[in-house]
Amino acid sequence: MIETENSQRGNPPTVLQVLPGLVTGGVERGTVDMADALVQAGWRALVASSGGPMVRELERAGATHITLPLDSKNPFRMRTNARELARLIQEYGVHIVHARSRAPAWSAYWATRRTGTPFVTSFHAPYKITGPVKRWYNSVMTRGDRVIAISNFIGRHIAENYKIDPNLMRVIPRGVDLDRFDPELVSAERMIQLSEAWRLEDGVPVVMLPGRLTRWKGQAVLIQAMAELRDVPALAVLVGSDQGRVAYREELEATVEKLELKSSVRFAGECRDMPAAYMLSDVVVSASTEPEGFGRVSVEAQALGRPVVGSNHGGVAETVLPGQTGWLVPADDPKALAAALRQALALAGEERAAWAARAMEHVRQNYSKQLMCARTIAIYQELLEERAGMT
Secondary structure (H helix, E strand, O other): OOOOHHHHOOOOOEEEEEOOOOOOOHHHHHHHHHHHHHHHOOOEEEEEEOOOOOHHHHHHOOOEEEEOOOOOOOHHHHHHHHHHHHHHHHHHOOOEEEEOOHHHHHHHHHHHHHHOOOEEEEEOOOOOOOOHHHHHHHHHHHOOOEEEEOOHHHHHHHHHHOOOOHHHEEEOOOOEOOOOOOHHHOOHHHHHHHHHHHOOOOOOOEEEEEOOOOHHHOHHHHHHHHHOOOOOOOEEEEEOOOOOOHHHHHHHHHHHHHOOOOOOEEEEEOOOOHHHHHHOOOEEEEOOOOOOOOOHHHHHHHHOOOOEEEEOOOOHHHHOOEOOOEEEEOOOOHHHHHHHHHHHHHOOHHHHHHHHHHHHHHHHHHOEHHHHHHHHHHHHHHHHHHHHHHO
């Protein structure tokens, strides 16, 4: 447990996190993990969002959720949200406001300037800059009293594209819950149940690509790579929902049909037991054609001892150790991906076990949830101490 001087005096600091919603995703997972860590540390955790399925998990952790339409990008609604957040800051005696997405960040920024409350932002993605207006809109994520970049890649993106005092920026990678992504805790029953649902055949290696079905996640690249591996017995499993992108899913299915890969590619849909899914895999692929801010898939897979083949850009290029825990290949290059998969699928016995051990240790040392939360709470404490020194 991380304890602070304030919590020991019985006067717990209060942190308000703001984000669009709590449906699913890395930003949402980080918010819930952070709220849980704050409660465990003796702080008070508030989260404001438009709501979603993860609210229940948040409240089980002991945090308080306040429903506001923070998913709206309507300028008038954003101003109204700012007034509501200012009211909440005063009502709950909030000490720190932490914004994790642009539209709610603007509302939080205006509210904290009005109330004089320290403001933290987490910069999660290399937001596209299509002109001065978009640059200005994105810039709210650099207006925090502290700005958290979720990878060195994002840190460089911020420094190259926005005016920011480098002393205010901190790089804190996302963290994986090692109590959940632990191979010792994934039961055989869970793996059997999922294997049956996916209709997996015994003895056929599984190449898994987790991620919602959207073009930049690279499902088409993996399908094309499988066409280069017809001599290798393997099944590519695409794990993730199309989230309404029916046309893209149909395009992928048509590609599978055209390349005569129906026996080598399977669409598994959404999966609610990702630790078991990783454990069923022989190799995990992160084939994003655009750079990701962090790349949670590669870290989760390594936490469970699975070799990873990832695109050599963005945050993924930082989390995979080439030749030790996985392979990095040029983005959108099916032949290069196929060559790396061929090597990964050839790992066996003691060599595979050595790769697994290195991958798990790599994640434990650098990408645990506990480390992420401790580093973030240290930033909160730093701001509280600065504020105390000003009074």
